[in-house]
Amino acid sequence: MPKIIHPVAGVVALLTILTFWLSTALSEIFASVSVITTVKTMIPWGFLILIPALMATGGTGFQLGKKMRGPVLAAKKKRMPFIAANGILILIPSALYLSSKAQAGAFDAGFYAVQALELLIGAVNITLLGLNLRDGLIMTGRLRRKAA
Secondary structure, rough: HHHHHHEHHHHHHHHHHHHHHHHHHHHHHOOOHHHHHHHHHHHHHHHEEEEEHHHHHHHHHHHHOOOOOOOOHHHHHHHHHHHHHHHHHHHHHHHHHHHHHOOHHHHHHHHHHHHHHHHHHHHHHHHHHHHHHHHHHHHOOOOOOOOO
């Protein structure tokens, strides 16, 4: 069962984070203040999908990783603390802060500074999760490694 849950939950988590990031970036560039407010208000509600998906991914990954060894798995394990720390220490608090500021109509320097940080760290996490997805596909044989 973990062999099914892990990749599904991982893809759900990655797509959820990617949706948050794209919604934020596109609304900031192209949309009105009311759309930005809606996006910033809805993102914390998306945690109801994201957090269980990340927990399922981490739990099943830990379980599956007990049986495996190798440099690809080691790389995945090395990335996970950074992904988790970015999410817990920066991204979740930033999303809650930005939601609060947007609902108050306070689009000030503080809002945009935190928004920039959130987009930067979000891009880092998307990259790290994408690398973990790629490595998972390599480990299962669904993707070939490039020759060096």
